[in-house]
Every structure is written in C-alpha cells, then in structure tokens.
Amino acid sequence: MDEDIDTRKINNSFLRDHNYATEADIISTVEFNSTGELLATGDKGGRVVVFQREQESKNQPHRRGEYNVYSTFQSHEPEFDYLKSLEIEEKINKIRWLPQQNAAYFLLSTNDKTVKLWKISERDKRPEGYNLKDEDGRIRDPTTITALRVPVLRPMDLMVEATPRRVFSNAHTYHINSISVNSDYETYMSTDDLRINLWHLEITNRSFNIVDIKPANMEELTEVITAAEFHPNQCNTFVYSSSKGSIRLCDMRAAALCDNHSKFFEEPEDPSNRSFFSEIISSISDVKFSHSGRYLMTRDYLTVKVWDLNMESKPLETYQVHDYLRSKLCSLYENDCIFDKFECVWNGTDSVLMTGSYNNFFRMFDRNTKRDVTLEASRENSKPRAILKPRKVCVGGKRRKDEISVDSLDFSKKILHTAWHPSENIIAVAATNNLYIFQDKTVTTALKSYVLRISGRQKP
C-alpha cells in the first residue's frame, strides 16, 4: 500500500488522467502474431496480456475485429543479482511471436536479462473418474474396490493456459534491448548494449556470441547497440543499429563471428545543423526490415528514415516526426525526454509507416502519396467506433482553433510502442497504461477514418 501512495505522489500529473494506473501497468511492448489473430502486450509489472480477435458472427457483424483478452500471465518477476548487487526489473522489454507450429501459440518475452519461451494453449477436456475416490472426492475404502476404472475425458469449459517452456538466462552482462526470431524457425538472437547472442530455440544452456563491440578498455566506449533484427526471409542476414546513428548489416555466412559488417548505412552529418544535441538525437531507437526484406526503417529522435538495402550512403526517404521540437531540445534534455526510445512499424504492404510522438499523438506517413497525418489516442476525445480526427501542432505564428501549440504539449504522455496488423489496416497503440486498437473502415486508404476501439487495460 505504502508503495502505491508513493507512486501517486511522484506521478501526480500523470495520474490526473489515469486515476487508477500504477507504474506497473504501463505498457512496454506491443506485438501482433504472424496472422494478426493475436496481439500481445507486455508491461512494466512483468505481465503479458494476449488479446484474441473475435471471430465474425452474423448477428453482430460490426464486432469483427474486436480484440478481447485471451490470456494473462506473469512472465517475469523482479529479481536481485547478489553478485553484482543489482536489481533486475521485471519490465517486459520485447515480445516476439514464433511461427505457429501446432495448435498452441508460442512467444518469446524478455526483460533486461532473461528471455523466456511461453506456450499458450487451449484445453477443453478433463479426465473424470478415480479408483480411490468417489465422485465427491471422498476417499473410498480400499477393500470395496472390486474393479478398476480407467479415467474418461469429458468436455469442459475452454481453458487457456500459459506455460513457461524454456528459460534462456545468464548470457547477457548488459541490458537486453531486442530479440528477433530467425526465418529458419530454429534460432533467435538477443541483443544487449554491447553484444548480440545467437540461441537455438531448443537449447537453453548454450548461446553463441556473434557480435561483440565491447572495447578492451571501457573508457574507450563510444557507441552502443540500440536494436537488432533478422531479415524476414534470408536466414543469414541481420542488422543492428547504434547510438551513433549508423546501421550495420551482417552476413552470418561469411564468418562465425560477425564483428565485421558487410554493409554500413550512415547519412553524412550536415555541418550546418551541428549542435550539442546532434549525437543524442541521431541515436537510432528502432530498426525494422520491411516485410519484403528490401528496405530498412530506422527511427531517431526527430525523424523516421527508410533505407534501401542496396544504397548505404544515404536514406531513400526521410520523414519528420515532430520537427517542431528542434527548438525545444534543451528542455527535453533537462527532463530526459530526449532519451525516449520511440519504436516504428511498417504496414502490411510496406506502403505506410507509423511511429509515436508526445501528447498521445502518433504519426503515419504514406510513402506513395507522401501525405502524412497526426492522430491522437486518448479517452477524452473519442468513443468506440468514432472516427479519429487529424490533429495539428501549431508552429509559431497564430494558432488556429483546432490546433495545439507546441508549448501546451504534454511530454509525459508519450506513445513509444505501436504495432500494425500483418495484413489488415488494424493498428495497436500503447499510450501509457491504455491500449488503443484502431481499425480502418475503408481498408483501401490507410490514412483516413480510423475507427477507435478502446481496450482499456484492467488491473488483473
């Protein structure tokens, strides 16, 4: 109880809007599975909540697409490393679904140190009939047993179980920031600040280090790994991004250790824009391959960039996410917001990009029409099945009626984690402790008319 009160004091402004939220409820990752039927979220309290899409029903056609809670489980617990006197948070940093292999679903979840493989399965039968007990559970007199009974399975209400299948631990000295499943379906990699390890999904006591950028002398450390991902269909290729704004592509065919990259993507710095904050804001917070495997998308503090794998010298496209913050970097540095790690996602056809911003705003960029839109995820201005209105931030000059000025943006409401359904225009947006699921009514135009459905996170 005491702890709850403390949190409330600290997060006063934040709690005005979310009166029952605690720190543990803040969503820390969102991920659709490969069919889009399931959506998983992880939170700072170490919980994973899996949502399942409702099947289409004739009498309620509009309910198709609604996601309801399917399974909730505690994936990680807070731990203490006695050797290093370090607390290990239970916060779920990433969730990745495995390709489906039988009727059950599998996902990997990770906190700072330990990756776990979870199985989510359904059970609709249970055995009945004991020899030594009667129907009510009373023990029978052994002497009255004259015949043997074999238990029989009877149908029961559907039960969804989550069971831990593997625990991959003790391989990371630093904090894990990414996990990525290989397209060979048998390996995955886990990445921390300085190293990338390769695991076999069935072997927990051994992993191979494939990238190590730790200098012999830690004082010479100039950059860290911020994210890494496998190519969607070439099992030998992966990329990792760095805090210096570059991306390295490695080919595991060439050598067992991938310390030497085979491609290096970096945009030359514009000397006229150079400032104290240049290096901080060029740090890449997320890197994602397009579904086709041809492009890379990276997110830094102010922009989203699309790179062609065949052109290392500069990005193909650059989109400004919130360029109006460029003049406010000083105060964003003071309140630490400048270190926020925004993620970015592709839509199913690689034609639209989405990423988050502040004030519960999130941005979409259409690569073909070059149109972009700012939308807001919040409870106040939207009801279920309402249509989202584009929002505008006023940059200097006079503020129009429907615009919001840069100075009144709420920097405590940030959208860091979003996900896009693999084939349909359904998006999931995590705004602190709320998960918003929006669906495009007209399917063809991605930037118009998102219908809002709120899946407010209840405390389990």
Add this chain to the structure above:
Amino acid sequence: MAGADGDDSLYPIAVLIDELRNEDVQLRLNSIKKLSTIALALGVERTRTELLPFLTDTIYDEDEVLLALAEQLGNFTMLVGGPEYVHCLLPPLESLATVEETVVRDKAVESLRKISHEHSPVDLEVHFEPLVKRLASGDWFTSRTSACGLFSVCYPRVSSTVKAEIRQHFRNLCSDDTPMVRRAAASKLGEFAKVLELEYVKSDIISLFTALASDEQDSVRLLAVEACVSIATLLPQEDLETLVMPTLRQAAEDKSWRVRYMVADKFSELQKAVGPEITKNDLVPAFQNLLKDCEAEVRAAAANKVKEFCENLPEDSRETIIMTHILPCVKELVSDTNQHVKSALASVIMGLSTILGKDNTIEHLLPLFLAQLKDECPEVRLNIISNLDCVNEVIGIRQLSQSLLPAIVELAEDAKWRVRLAIIEYMPLLAGQLGVEFFDEKLNSLCMAWLVDHVYAIREAATCNLTKLVEKFGAEWAQNTIVPKVLGMANDPNYLHRMTTLFCINALSEACGQEITTKHMLPVVLKMSNDQVANVRFNVAKSLQKIGPVLDSNCLQTEVKPVLEKLAADQDIDVKYFAQEAISVLALA
C-alpha cells in the same frame, strides 16, 4: 485377468491408474513408466478400448511424461493383443508425433518405426500408411516433420501404387514452405534413398538432392551434405561424376561457412563414398581449399580430418599426394592465427608419421612437432604430448626428447591447474616411452613437486600418478626413488602435506607389496597417530584400514591394533568413528 488375482492385487494398480493424473509430475511419470503393469491388469480388451483412448488425449502433459509415454507405446504390441491389434497404438502415437517438443516427437517416431515392423503388409496399407499420409499433409509443420522419418519404414512393404504415393509425398515435403520441414526431409533423404529402387534414386532422389543442396537457407543446404554420403554409396561409380559431384563441388565452395564446415566434418565419409579416382581428382584440391578456408571453424574441422584423409588415400599415390598437396597446407596451419585450428591439428598431426615413414617424418614432420611443442597455447602442446606414442613407433622418442623436456616442464608449472592436471595424466605414458633413466633424471622431481601443489585436485592426481609409475617401473624402483621422498613429507609443518603422505601410502601399499609396506610405511603411519591435527589422525585410521590387508596378521595384532584402540578413544568424534570402522573392517575387535 484382474479378477483372477483377487482384490488384493487391485489396490496397487488402482493407485497407479489414479496417479496417471496426479498433480505431482514425478508421480505421473512413475505411473507412466509402469504403464505395462496397468495394461496387464486391465487385459488386452480394456487396454484397447479404455486405456489407449485416454492416453491419446493426454498430450497436455509435461514433456518428460510424454517422452516416457512415447517410449512405452513402442513396446506395447503384446499388451494390446499382439500384431493383429498393433494398429490400436497408432492414434496415441500420432498425437504425440505432433507435439512441439522435438524429443517427444522423435521418440514417438522411433516407436512408430518400431511397431511398423509388427504390422502385417495388409495392416500396413490399411492403417499405417494412411497415418503417414495424414501426418505428411498436416496443417502444422510439427506433423510434417514427423512424417519424414516414417516413409522409409513403410516403403519396402507396400504395393507399387502406394509406393508411388509415398514418393510423391516425400517430394512435396522436400519443397515444403517451412525450412523446418525441408530440414527434416533433407536429413532423411539418405535413409529414404536406401530403400528406393535404383531407377527412382536416379530419377527422384537426385533431383530432390540437387534442389535441397541449393536451398535458399544454409541450414537446409548443410544437411544435404550428409545425404550426399548415402546417395554416393548407392550409385554405381560411373554415375557419380554426373549425378553427385557437381553438387558436392558446389557445397565445398558454398558461400556459407556452415555448409563448408559440414563438408569438412564429413570429409572422410565422403572420401570413402566416392572412391579413389574421384578423391584424387576432386577431393584433394577441395581438401586443400578447406584447410586454407577463411573461416577458422572450417579450417579446424578440416585439420581434424588430416590424418584420416591421408590414411584413406589410395596407396599407390598416397605419399606423393601428401608430400606435394597436403603437407604444404599443414605447414601453414602450424602457425595459424586461431588456437582452435592449431589444437585440432596437434591432436592428429602425429598420426601422419606412421603413414609417411621414418625419413619423411624426420625431415618434414619433426620440425612441425617441435614448433607445436613450443606453441604459446598449452592445449596445442598437450595434444602433441598426448599423441607421442605414434611417433615413438616410427622414429623413437629420443629425437624429440630435447625439445620435449622444456615443453613438459613448462606445462607442469603452468598457472592454470587444469593444464597441470592434463600433463600429470600423460606422465605414466611419457615415462613408458622415455624409459626409467630419463625419467629419474628429468621428470621425477616434477612428479614429487605436484604432491605439494596448492590445489587438491593436483595433489590427488599426483598420488594416483605415483601408483601408475610404480606399476610400470616396479617395487624396487619405488623403494629407492619415491618412497623416501613420500615418507619425508610426514614431518612437514603443513598438515595438508602430511596428509598427502598418507594418501600416497594408501595408493602405493598394494603396488609396493608387503615387505616395503611393513618395513618402511607402517612405522611412519603409526607414528602419525600422535599428530596434533585431528584430520591427520582420522586419516591414519583410514590408512590403516586401507593397508591392513597387505600386512600379515601378527603385525596387525601387535602393531596396528593398539594404535587403532588408542584412536578409538580419541577425544575427536571423527577420529573415533574412523578408528572403530577400521577395527571392525580389519576384524580386530
């Protein structure tokens, strides 16, 4: 069956059946392991109609329970009524063959393969083959991977129409969408080829093999290398060049180091499979390239195969090939940048001397051995030393002894105790090869120094080493060279060293015999019963128990018994305990 045994025997069975669903995994596991007892009590009829249907649906359980179940069902034929009813076992095994856990699936497939032989040809077509087809066309890749292992067991025993279907199913799985299934198919390709008629090997298998060997995923391509060995053995020599070699050449130069590693790892098998002519023309240059590969893992795998490859070269051209093609590469590997490569080479390089004979060994190999004996990595030096016997046979060890000694001394004093431990283990071998004279002169002092090492594992190994040396050089040698030194340590101020004396006596008494033990060792042991450290005193009791059988009964009664009785009244509880134990074991009470 149950009724005839009366109610008494029902209770334990009833418990077993109930525990099949106990909350405790261990109890469930115990029950599953006694499944045959349950089935026996139920009788064949109820096993078929009640127990098996229940087991078919229990795939929700823990892996270890499922694993045990899959194994049990492979031996269940008699319990369901013999071969006539063996197909009743298929449903539970089918559901086990689709679970996500590979070990369980593999065990289910193993059991299915086992019971397939118990099916009559008719049952095989009516029951077993449809199951294989169901698995092969299942929605999930777990079931399709399991199917891959079942084709080869049913193929030889079915009609030609069904055979054609099976071949078609296998073809489909080889080009499955998921790499998991293609890997399973690739790993069973060789096995399946073995049961196929030769015409189909040529028409079907070769094209599948070529396709898998050029799969986009290297994890699939590398498995085709293994299949290559079996396929090459099946084909007549004249077809190898056109059907297999293009693929093999391509694999040896694959872009992915993992595929080249696989080729290096399977090189001896490949060499045997393709025969001497192709080896001479194709494999020798391929092997040279692998030894020079840019990836250390590949070079290490190839280095491991150097001896075997050379041994299996055709005799008429063996020496020329080694001298002109292989040896230059080997020379480069001796100074490789990677220590795993050097250490892999060091573990086999000595074997070349028997193949090349005395003159070549002295001229060409000896400089390499000497260089490796001076290598900076202890593992390389150890691997050379551990294989000295091969060289000894060819050129005698004297050639090496001058360089050997500094290498041994350095390893004996290495800072890592595991390295010291490894060299101790080779001491008896070295002593045998170098002879007693050389040993006394150069190595004896090392063996003694290990007895006072600060790591217990080293002292223990050193003790064990002394026993082996005495076995080799005899009791007289022991009495003159090592016993005095060992006994001298009994007066050491460090109690750990005093205990080492006792441990050595334990180990040596039998090898040295009654006379030395009674005359020299026993007095020292008895004297140590007055030691002020309790650990030493109870080890005296233990030692007396150990050497007692070597002594004569008179000595036991007059000398050992009084001391043990004194120790049995010691104030320390452990000393008392071990003294009493010795008294009772030696029957002195």
